[in-house]
Amino acid sequence: DLNILDTLVINGYFEFTITTSQIEIIAFASISLNPFGTLAITGLLRINSSGLVAHIGLSLGASFGADVGLKFTASAYFQINTTGQSQSFLIPGAATVTIAPGLRIHVEGEVEFLGFAKASGSVDFQITNTQISLEFRVSFFIGFLAFDAYGFAAVYYDSNPGLVLDLAIQATADAAVFKISAGGRLKLNTTDVVRNGVAANTFALALNGQVKILEVLKFDASFSIVISAGEWVLDARASLDFFGILTLAAVIHLESNGEFDITLDGNVLLGSRSFGLEGNFHFRVLNEITD
Numbered sequence: 001d002l003n004i005l006d007t008l009v010i011n012g013y014f015e016f017t018i019t020t021s022q023i024e025i026i027a028f029a030s031i032s033l034n035p036f037g038t039l040a041i042t043g044l045l046r047i048n049s050s051g052l053v054a055h056i057g058l059s060l061g062a063s064f065g066a067d068v069g070l071k072f073t074a075s076a077y078f079q080i081n082t083t084g085q086s087q088s089f090l091i092p093g094a095a096t097v098t099i100a101p102g103l104r105i106h107v108e109g110e111v112e113f114l115g116f117a118k119a120s121g122s123v124d125f126q127i128t129n130t131q132i133s134l135e136f137r138v139s140f141f142i143g144f145l146a147f148d149a150y151g152f153a154a155v156y157y158d159s160n161p162g163l164v165l166d167l168a169i170q171a172t173a174d175a176a177v178f179k180i181s182a183g184g185r186l187k188l189n190t191t192d193v194v195r196n197g198v199a200a201n202t203f204a205l206a207l208n209g210q211v212k213i214l215e216v217l218k219f220d221a222s223f224s225i226v227i228s229a230g231e232w233v234l235d236a237r238a239s240l241d242f243f244g245i246l247t248l249a250a251v252i253h254l255e256s257n258g259e260f261d262i263t264l265d266g267n268v269l270l271g272s273r274s275f276g277l278e279g280n281f282h283f284r285v286l287n288e289i290t291d
Helices: none
Strands: 002-004 008-020 022-033 037-048 051-063 070-081 087-089 097-099 102-113 118-128 133-141 143-157 162-174 178-189 202-213 217-228 231-242 246-255 260-271 276-287
Touching: 037 087, 051 087, 051 097, 070 097
Parallel strands: none
Antiparallel strands: 002 008, 008 022, 022 037, 037 051, 051 070, 070 102, 087 097, 102 118, 118 133, 133 143, 143 162, 162 178, 178 202, 202 217, 217 231, 231 246, 246 260, 260 276
């Protein structure tokens, strides 16, 4: 053990192997950092004529930070392999660690602040000989607000180079007076092949949301646009409910070739449907192009 002023305590297992052809280091250690708690570290390193291979891992226990009003559960690792092929470390009494060619950084976990706010998520960053990619998922909750985002982004430099994005976000708020729910998704692929489920040479954006005030005033809306093969299509919808007295709904469809279809419907109700005054209206304007 290594004890530094009763604040930092390190203990673990370290193995060094040095031969005429390579250097290899395997290390397992735990670090106690007062007053936060204990974290565990794994280190693997190999250097030989083929290149450099390394893995550094870090994990925090569920009680880490509890004494200072924080609560962490997290793990992270850094990997690099310059040999051009997968490399493995045989660790006595533990699972074999295999490292793919390239560079990879991965972080995931959860943190809680004084019991009233919480965040969790993961991030994965990777570089290979054909692409640079980032994949993430993040959630956050505080009071009446909840937020969630996830996505994938990559730059490819293989035989079909280009950029690919697939990003989504969702947010909700639930308070005594109002409720809000909104979300959206963006997809982009500038390559000539399907990547990560996104069609080739495509841009697509979709948004939707709902607002409720005192459960009597309600508003819904959605919007989407898709661009592919030099053409685009736009669709939008919106509806409004005002105390059940007035309801409106609109639908819009537009295409780059000049076609469109626009519809507006409404209802007015004074009293009840069995005994009251009610009126409806409907408007539609469209243009269809036929060959």
